[in-house]
Amino acid sequence: MKKNDWKDRLGMVYSTNPDFQFVTDDEPEAETLPKNQQRLRVRIEKNGRGGKTATIIAGFIGSEADLKELGKWLKGRLGVGGSAKDGEVLVQGDFKQRVIDLLKADGYTQTK
Numbered sequence: 796m797k798k799n800d801w802k803d804r805l806g807m808v809y810s811t812n813p814d815f816q817f818v819t820d821d822e823p824e825a826e827t828l829p830k831n832q833q834r835l836r837v838r839i840e841k842n843g844r845g846g847k848t849a850t851i852i853a854g855f856i857g858s859e860a861d862l863k864e865l866g867k868w869l870k871g872r873l874g875v876g877g878s879a880k881d882g883e884v885l886v887q888g889d890f891k892q893r894v895i896d897l898l899k900a901d902g903y904t905q906t907k
Contacts (some may be wrong), residue, residue, distance in 0.1 A: 826858075827858055829904070831903070833905060834854050834905045835852055839851075843880075851888065852869070855884070862880075862882065866885075867879070870886060873888075873894070
């Protein structure tokens with residue numbers, strides 16, 4: 796489906812050229828690699844979170860929709876909150892080993 800949102804064309808002047816094609820700077824999303832080729836890295840972070848601990852899963856290569864699906868699956872399996880954006884999944888709490896075990900059981904073989 797072609798995205799035709801007027802907000803993307805703000806500031807554009809009207810063109811009388813019938814062959815004019817509006818060009819945006821959007822980059823195409825990367826294809827999602829198979830689970831056994833994903834090199835996911837799991838780490839614990841506390842900085843900038845008000846003393847709260849968070850588990851970060853980084854290194855996902857693929858579409859934003861697939862990243863959100865992975866985040867939703869992990870959060871559901873762990874029963875915690877979190878978010879998925881910018882190629883990382885954030886899970887609230889210290890669940891590093893459980894996340895690694897879940898990912899390896901699901902087919903993400905290159906998880907550390």
